[in-house]
Amino acid sequence: DVKVTQSSRYLVKRTGEKVFLECVQDMDHENMFWYRQDPGLGLRLIYFSYDVKMKEKGDIPEGYSVSREKKERFSLILESASTNQTSMYLCASSNPQDWKTEAFFGQGTRLTVV
Amino acid sequence: AQRVTQPEKLLSVFKGAPVELKCNYSYSGSPELFWYVQYSRQRLQLLLRHISRESIKGFTADLNKGETSFHLKKPFAQEEDSAMYYCALSGGGDDKIIFGKGTRLHILP
Numbered sequence: 001d002v003k004v005t006q007s008s009r010y011l012v013k014r015t016g017e018k019v020f021l022e023c024v025q026d027m028d029h030e031n032m033f034w035y036r037q038d039p040g041l042g043l044r045l046i047y048f049s050y051d052v053k054m055k056e057k058g059d060i061p062e063g064y065s066v067s068r069e070k071k072e073r074f075s076l077i078l079e080s081a082s083t084n085q086t087s088m089y090l091c092a093s094s095n096p097q098d099w100k101t102e103a104f105f106g107q108g109t110r111l112t113v114v
Numbered sequence: 115a116q117r118v119t120q121p122e123k124l125l126s127v128f129k130g131a132p133v134e135l136k137c138n139y140s141y142s143g144s145p146e147l148f149w150y151v152q153y154s155r156q157r158l159q160l161l162l163r164h165i166s167r168e169s170i171k172g173f174t175a176d177l178n179k180g181e182t183s184f185h186l187k188k189p190f191a192q193e194e195d196s197a198m199y200y201c202a203l204s205g206g207g208d209d210k211i212i213f214g215k216g217t218r219l220h221i222l223p
Binding site for chain 2 (some may be wrong): 031033035040041042043044045048050056058089092094096102103105106107108
């Protein structure tokens with residue numbers, strides 16, 4: 001029944017490392033999202049993709065990039081991890097053809113940068 | 115700019131008492147409004163959406179365009195309602211979904 005899968009539940013990385021967070025969905029959705037979830041700050045949109053190779057910046061794109069080479073996979077890249085990127089990262093997907101535009105979420109990746 | 119405001123970080127309610135989680139939004143067009151819920155150790159999931167006008171787990175939410183509000187209500191709180199609740203907005207041509215900061219609902223026994 002799992003529809004959006006994030007490759008890791010927990011990650012610990014060192015400052016300055018390049019970090020890849022992977023997300024795969026099996027619902028053939030065009031839209032995919034990366035959010036970070038922090039206590040008191042809610043979910044903040046990092047990047048959004050509405051099609052293969054298409055992307056748009058969200059509210060907090062600094063320090064992040066994304067890759068969408070295939071429809072089902074959306075990767076978040078931290079070029080040089082920093083301690084202020086320690087957070088819970090959530091991937092989601094939605095179908096723009098569906099008038100309800102419900103987003104389906106992955107289980108989250110808790111990233112700690114030391 | 116699109117914005118979702120949830121004024122309460124934490125709401126504590128006794129079991130059996132009514133619940134109201136507040137949500138206000140700013141948007142220039144006709145938005146779609148949602149409530150998402152995250153129970154402990156579970157993934158974030160849709161609770162309800164305004165366009166469906168449905169009641170899920172006893173919760174309802176009415177879109178008030180005049181007050182730009184979409185408050186979530188339940189007449190009698192249950193212990194299993196304890197969770198993190200996020201109000202969200204989608205609209206315009208880009209399908210982005212914008213979330214509020216969330217309200218943690220704690221049901222007291």
